[in-house]
Amino acid sequence: MxxxxxxxxxxxxxxxxxxxxxxxxxxxxxxxxxxxxxxxxxxxxxxxxxxxxxxxxxxxxxxxxxxxxxxxxxxxxxxxxxxxxxxxxxxxxxxxxxxxxxxxxxxxxxxxxxxxxxxxxxxxxxxxxxxxxxxxxxxxxxxxxxxxxxxxxxxxxxxxxxxxxxxxxxxxxxxxxxxxxxxxxxxxxxxxxxxxxxxxxxxxxxxxxxxxxxxxxxxxxxxxxxxxxxxxxxxxxxxxxxxxxxxHVERLAQDHDNALQLANGLAEIDELRVDVEAVQTNMLYVDMDPALFPPLRQAMAEQGIRLDSRLPMRMVTHLDISREGVERVVAAFKQYFADRR
CATH class of the missing domain: 3.40.640.10 (Type I PLP-dependent aspartate aminotransferase-like (Major domain))
Structure with missing residues (x-):
């Protein structure tokens, strides 16, 4: 699973x-x-x-x-x-x-x-x-x-x-x-x-x-x-x-690195707006056409990726999200938008 x-x-x-x-x-x-x-x-x-x-x-x-x-x-x-x-x-x-x-x-x-x-x-x-x-x-x-x-x-x-x-x-x-x-x-x-x-x-x-x-x-x-x-x-x-x-304090740096990695990956998707320079710690914010948001959330949920319910969408990295998990999220987002084009 x-x-x-x-x-x-x-x-x-x-x-x-x-x-x-x-x-x-x-x-x-x-x-x-x-x-x-x-x-x-x-x-x-x-x-x-x-x-x-x-x-x-x-x-x-x-x-x-x-x-x-x-x-x-x-x-x-x-x-x-x-x-x-x-x-x-x-x-x-x-x-x-x-x-x-x-x-x-x-x-x-x-x-x-x-x-x-x-x-x-x-x-x-x-x-x-x-x-x-x-x-x-x-x-x-x-x-x-x-x-x-x-x-x-x-x-x-x-x-x-x-x-x-x-x-x-x-x-x-x-x-x-x-x-x-x-x-x-x-x-x-x-x-x-x-x-x-x-x-x-x-x-x-x-x-x-x-x-x-x-x-x-x-x-x-x-x-x-x-x-x-x-x-x-x-x-x-x-x-x-x-x-x-x-x-668990020093390891927070991993969460910060993962948030930046996630922001950089999502910023490559034309349909998304991500201010990579604004990412300082374990949070990033993603904006998009509101009409695109509900089907995206549903599609990600079906792949085991839970997202915020509001726009701009806050995404938060933490100790239960690995670098491999970040890569999985970026790949899922890219595939989703590629299939829609």
């Missing part, structure tokens, strides 16, 4: 045999009482790697971002983020629904940054008519793009100047570190809180860690309990996260 190639997201990864073995051996305790040794080790490891004093294990990236925002902001406060940011668009409006925190979205720049001049203009005056601007939230990577280190330094200084908290949705921040060839802490240390997802390119079955200073992490721990994220013998899951951080 032909193996399935799923390009919809890096969330579809399966835990490796070595990761499953570590999970089976995990020491466990009650994490709500802070007595699970595997969770404690994961949190210590994440804090060390991120250059932050403390960390908190959570079941999902959405919850990790949520309790991070709740730790920074109170009811009637505001956070500034990107119009297409995950914290604003793809997390069910949790900050507003559960925290009464108002989002102030701004358009991203082409490189995935927020123009700090526009951010400054969006900060509300100290006036009871307005929500109180308390936090700037960035995303790295955003749509596969890596924020420059120089920009992060300027953003840190900006937040200090304007007395704003500084949060990073770093779901794929390890991809960013590998792309730049720097330690993770070079990217994450400037932030007050950083959410790092373990279940995307790093390949753990579930989980994220929120890293930050002790005061904010203590607040986040309380909010984790409030929103139902307190887990008991969670060390079985934490062991997967430890394995991911110790063994």
């Amino acid at each position: 032909t193996a399935m190639i799923d390009l919809r997201s890096d969330t579809v990864t399966q835990p490796t045999a070595a990761m499953r073995a570590d999970m089976a051996r995990a020491e466990v305790g009650d994490d709500v009482f802070a007595e699970d040794p595997s969770v404690n080790r994961l949190q210590e490891l994440a804090a060390e790697l991120s250059g932050q004093p403390s960390a908190l294990f959570l079941p999902t990236g959405t919850q990790s971002n949520l309790v991070g925002l709740l730790a920074h902001c109170e009811r009637g406060d505001e956070y500034i983020c990107g119009q297409q940011a995950h914290t604003y668009k793809y997390e069910g409006g949790g900050a507003a629904v559960l925290g009464s925190i108002q989002p102030q979205p701004l358009e991203f720049e082409a490189d995935g940054s927020l123009d700090l001049r526009r951010v400054a203009a969006a900060i509300k005056a100290d006036d009871f008519h307005f929500a109180r601007t308390r936090l700037l939230a960035l995303e790295n990577t955003h749509a596969g793009k890596v924020l420059p280190l120089e920009y992060l330094g300027r953003a840190r200084a900006f937040c200090d100047q304007h007395q704003l908290g500084f949060h990073l949705d770093g779901a794929r921040v390890c991809n960013a570190a590998v792309k730049l060839g720097v330690e993770l802490s070079a990217i994450t240390a400037p932030f007050d809180t950083v959410s790092i997802c373990l279940s995307k390119g790093l390949g753990a079955p579930v989980g994220s860690v929120l890293c930050g200073n002790r005061e904010l992490i203590d607040k986040a721990r309380r909010w984790r309990k409030v929103v139902g994220g307190g887990m008991r013998q969670a060390g079985i899951l934490a062991a997967a996260g430890i394995h991911a951080l110790q063994h």
Whole structure:
């Protein structure tokens, strides 16, 4: 039977045999009482790697971002983020629904940054008519793009100047570190809180860690309990996260190489539009005549290739997609369009 190639997201990864073995051996305790040794080790490891004093294990990236925002902001406060940011668009409006925190979205720049001049203009005056601007939230990577280190330094200084908290949705921040060839802490240390997802390119079955200073992490721990994220013998899951951080970070470079290989191959097809130069990490975007898209998706599905359902079509490489798998996808696309001509 032909193996399935799923390009919809890096969330579809399966835990490796070595990761499953570590999970089976995990020491466990009650994490709500802070007595699970595997969770404690994961949190210590994440804090060390991120250059932050403390960390908190959570079941999902959405919850990790949520309790991070709740730790920074109170009811009637505001956070500034990107119009297409995950914290604003793809997390069910949790900050507003559960925290009464108002989002102030701004358009991203082409490189995935927020123009700090526009951010400054969006900060509300100290006036009871307005929500109180308390936090700037960035995303790295955003749509596969890596924020420059120089920009992060300027953003840190900006937040200090304007007395704003500084949060990073770093779901794929390890991809960013590998792309730049720097330690993770070079990217994450400037932030007050950083959410790092373990279940995307790093390949753990579930989980994220929120890293930050002790005061904010203590607040986040309380909010984790409030929103139902307190887990008991969670060390079985934490062991997967430890394995991911110790063994699956450097290999992300393979995913980046595969994404570029895939982009180059698909760019040779006249019916497709692919910006190869925009591919920085493990994502590429493919556009085409909308009428061509549904039959293409159906034809690829019949060959065991799963594709995104929207245009431009996002394609994401990950640890379950090999170079041979990329070659198979390119060949299938080329054959499909050749048969239609």
